Amino acid sequence: MQVSTQTAIDDTRGWLERAVIGLNLCPFAKSVHVKGQVHYVVSRAQNAPEFLVDLIDELKGLIASEPSARDTTLLIAPDCLADFLDFNDFLAEADQALVDLELDGVLQIANLHPDYQFADTRADDITNFTNRSPYPTLHLLREDSIDRAVDAFPDAESIFERNMETMERIGAAGWAALGVGRSQGCPHNSLADTTPGADISGHKAE
Numbered sequence: 001m002q003v004s005t006q007t008a009i010d011d012t013r014g015w016l017e018r019a020v021i022g023l024n025l026c027p028f029a030k031s032v033h034v035k036g037q038v039h040y041v042v043s044r045a046q047n048a049p050e051f052l053v054d055l056i057d058e059l060k061g062l063i064a065s066e067p068s069a070r071d072t073t074l075l076i077a078p079d080c081l082a083d084f085l086d087f088n089d090f091l092a093e094a095d096q097a098l099v100d101l102e103l104d105g106v107l108q109i110a111n112l113h114p115d116y117q118f119a120d121t122r123a124d125d126i127t128n129f130t131n132r133s134p135y136p137t138l139h140l141l142r143e144d145s146i147d148r149a150v151d152a153f154p155d156a157e158s159i160f161e162r163n164m165e166t167m168e169r170i171g172a173a174g175w176a177a178l179g180v181g182r183s184q185g186c187p188h189n190s191l192a193d194t195t196p197g198a199d200i201s202g203h204k205a206e
Helices: 003-023 030-034 048-064 083-099 126-131 141-153 156-178
Strands: 038-042 071-078 108-113 137-142
Touching: 003 030, 003 038, 003 071, 003 156, 030 156, 038 048, 048 071, 048 083, 048 137, 083 108, 083 141, 108 141, 126 156
Parallel strands: 038 071
Antiparallel strands: 071 137, 108 137
8 A cells, every 4th residue: 555645744744743853853953844944745756766866856946946935855755765775775876966966065965764774783773763754765955054053053963962862761662652653554664663672683874
């Protein structure tokens, strides 16, 4: 059963509100969210080449838009790159697209995935969940906006460490209570649906 476009957006918005903003995993997210400057796009790509086409379109669309209307884009891929290793490999193509469009240093691409795994961690390590979204997702950001946000946040370098502490404090039960996974019926059955602590394995981010 294919998840609908609206369901994918609703799931992603719920994750942003309850996890990213609710846990303050990104102190810069609330401002653009409340101003309606987050642009949600669901790609119906079935494979990496099709997703690359959609990514290029959205990079062009973001740079052509006024920041006041569209400061950042969440490009969601419910139908492809379910395997984290494949998704991780795709990131090189995403970065090359920035270079080819002469947008390297102007825009930046962050990556999120239901099975995100930092290097040298177990797949069930709760700290991996800081980067786990309901669907494979690319976050397209403006470098200028990042710079302004960092300038306004005097201790930006501490965010990563603080997020790790937050995840360890709430644990598996706290994360599950947020209800930020995929809606039922989504074809992506992956490690993000497994309670941390189970005996599972997965791919590591490079």
